[in-house]
Amino acid sequence: MSEAALPELAAVPWRRRETPRTLRTRARLWTLTMVAHVVPFCAVAVGMFLIEPLSAPVSLIALAQAWIIPGLYAVRGANTVKPRGARLEQAEPVAQGLLGDLLGHDARELQRQTGLAMERGGLGVWLVGERGALLVVPGGRVVHCFCVMASDEQLPPSDRIAHLLLALRTDEQGFATVANHAFAGAPWRVRRRLTKRAKPALTAAVRAARSSD
Amino acid sequence: MSRLIRMDHTGHSTLAEWTQEDQAAFAAAVTAFRHELDQGYIGVVTEGEGRAMQVHDLPADAELVIMRRPIAGG
Numbered sequence: 001m002s003e004a005a006l007p008e009l010a011a012v013p014w015r016r017r018e019t020p021r022t023l024r025t026r027a028r029l030w031t032l033t034m035v036a037h038v039v040p041f042c043a044v045a046v047g048m049f050l051i052e053p054l055s056a057p058v059s060l061i062a063l064a065q066a067w068i069i070p071g072l073y074a075v076r077g078a079n080t081v082k083p084r085g086a087r088l089e090q091a092e093p094v095a096q097g098l099l100g101d102l103l104g105h106d107a108r109e110l111q112r113q114t115g116l117a118m119e120r121g122g123l124g125v126w127l128v129g130e131r132g133a134l135l136v137v138p139g140g141r142v143v144h145c146f147c148v149m150a151s152d153e154q155l156p157p158s159d160r161i162a163h164l165l166l167a168l169r170t171d172e173q174g175f176a177t178v179a180n181h182a183f184a185g186a187p188w189r190v191r192r193r194l195t196k197r198a199k200p201a202l203t204a205a206v207r208a209a210r211s212s213d
Numbered sequence: 214m215s216r217l218i219r220m221d222h223t224g225h226s227t228l229a230e231w232t233q234e235d236q237a238a239f240a241a242a243v244t245a246f247r248h249e250l251d252q253g254y255i256g257v258v259t260e261g262e263g264r265a266m267q268v269h270d271l272p273a274d275a276e277l278v279i280m281r282r283p284i285a286g287g
Contacts, residue, residue, distance in 0.1 A: 004267055011283075091222060092224070094223065102259065154221070155220065155282075158224075159221075159225070163281045166265050167281070169259070170266060180287060
């Protein structure tokens with residue numbers, strides 16, 4: 001990745017530049033958030049059952065809440081790379097050709113199969129989609145989900161990916177700073193909410209992140 | 214042959230082509246490049262695998278210069 005600062009950083013002067021350290025902090029805060037949601041509901045479920053076994057249905061509802069709420073956050077993360085917007089099927093082959101030229105052979109094949117472009121960077125392994133990106137940090141235990149997109153709504157899908165890819169390659173930390181952080185958690189949480197088509201991309205990114213640790 | 218392209222609703226459009234020897238074609242490419250900058254586009258040159266660089270002036274020796282729109286958090 002290049003060292004020059006991304007020009008879009010001027011639009012978000014209040015944000016601290018993302019680094020491996022700030023990303024670790026974000027991941028810990030998300031873990032704490034999950035614990036803060038899960039533990040009270042589990043405590044309520046167990047406590048109510050111990051006090052009054054007849055309240056078991058209420059305990060089950062509390063346990064369901066403990067399962068569902070973290071899942072909703074993961075859905076939010078997975079949705080960042082969900083294909084959205086006009087498909088522009090006439091322009092897409094041209095855009096796909098340019099994107100293919102920007103990617104190496106393996107990344108090109110993966111992108112054609114999954115819709116996500118894999119890019120290795122200093123912060124980890126990225127999966128770039130049309131309106132967002134996933135970052136699997138070295139070791140493969142945490143995935144960060146980012147909402148970010150090109151400012152032109154009329155672009156074909158592959159051009160949207162190419163925009164993000166070029167910005168990422170210009171300034172990786174700047175890219176992570178400009179993007180809105182949506183979620184951080186274990187890859188399995190995000191993977192099960194991805195589309196069937198996109199799942200192999202996250203599997204490949206986790207494998208690559210593990211090998212780079 | 215060097216090319217200046219813009220990513221747009223057609224996939225991409227070729228705005229200019231030039232060679233090192235053809236100064237007139239390069240001058241036309243510089244004019245096209247500046248016009249795109251004025252329209253809010255950002256010039257990018259790829260620098261091999263995984264690397265790209267923003268350019269404020271059109272590099273005569275670049276094979277491919279790509280104009281992209283700014284990105285923003287969604």
